[in-house]
Amino acid sequence: MKVLRGMKDIIPPESKRWEDLIKKAGSVFSSFGYELSITPILEEEELFNRSVGSDSDVVSKEMYVFSDRSGEKIALRPENTASIMRVFLSGDFRGKVFKTWYWGPMFRHERPQKGRYRQFFQFGLEAIGDNSPYIDAELIYLLDVFYKKLGVEAKLEINSIGCKDCRPKYKKDLISFLSNEKLCPDCDKRMINNPLRVLDCKEEGCQKVVLKAPVLSNYLCEDCRDHFLKLLNILDNLKVNYKKSERLVRGLDYYVKTVFEFTSSELGGRQNALGGGGRYDELSLQLGGNRVPAVGYAGGIERTLMMMKENVGIENILYLALLNDELIDKFLPYALSLKAFAYDKNFTVINEFKSFNIKKHLEKANKLNASFMIILGEEEFKNSKLIFKNLKTKKEEFVEINDLETTVSEISRRIIENS
């Protein structure tokens, strides 16, 4: 039996890097006041028809939909912003900004290729209930910090796509310009459903056309222009690097004002977006609520991992080598409390409940790429000592076997000093 096309198992050793990414996301995002939300993978199909829109590619061509056993129309979520807004509208978040983050699988029936899967994972952040450009800036700043912490080189592009007051005039002028130009077949359709999307078409012919198209920034109303200038001003103040990009748009109507994308040229090809975000002040209306200003971001986890330096997140491994079966029971409390101690430190303890000769242990430790080793034989145990070996420098030293707490903290201290 095989895994489905466009889907994959995330298993060791690769899963270690996932664990590290999620851990870092949790700690960075919560330090900025974003708390975790976990929503169901299955939702009513209607949620996405109303939010993402039934004429969007994501809903009309890519969404997995089916009727469940009671005949309800169900969708596997293609994204998570709509679910978070559903949560917001059904909860009691009045009077405060709901800042939340999530991570999990999303599903889109696309043609699989490098960096594009049918089940893929996103992390995302949403700040609902505030229209201040400071919230947009804080979100962008925190993403910048996050990518740096992961060692991912991410370039930021930013634009403003106006609002329902200023965008219609732009759309009209754009359509009248495009109707005299030769576009790719997809853009011929986009021109009718979603003309702004023509601006970020990746086809060479369309890109040439777009260079001569009317420019959105000339159409922004005062409110949108002020919001955008203030945002850029805050980012300058925070020394966040960005590139203004007139062609950057989001495909969905509920986006207003700020749109931004983090890209990596190293990803290459057409799938170079690490993630995209923007202000979606109109989404709550589409879901039947009052107008609630909101801004958010969704980043692809697989693409982020592709850009994460190999050694980021690889913890130090401490390998325990017992030379004699009789030491298994005697050393067990030390081995397990080392593991308990290591749970939030930057090392992992690995052992087998078996003894081998030292040569065999070294082979196993090398295979695991372990950094440290504890060697314990009958002789050492009799003298209440164990050998702590730094496998990178080959340096060995004795550690006294005392009471549990002292011994474990002595070993841990050496690991931290040598890391």
Ligand code: AMP
């Ligand atoms: P979107 O919700 O389409 O703006 O996507 C946000 C981010 O999710 C993208 O920039 C990608 O990093 C990632 N992403 C979207 N679709 C896929 C996919 N089919 N496979 C892998 N990653 C994806």
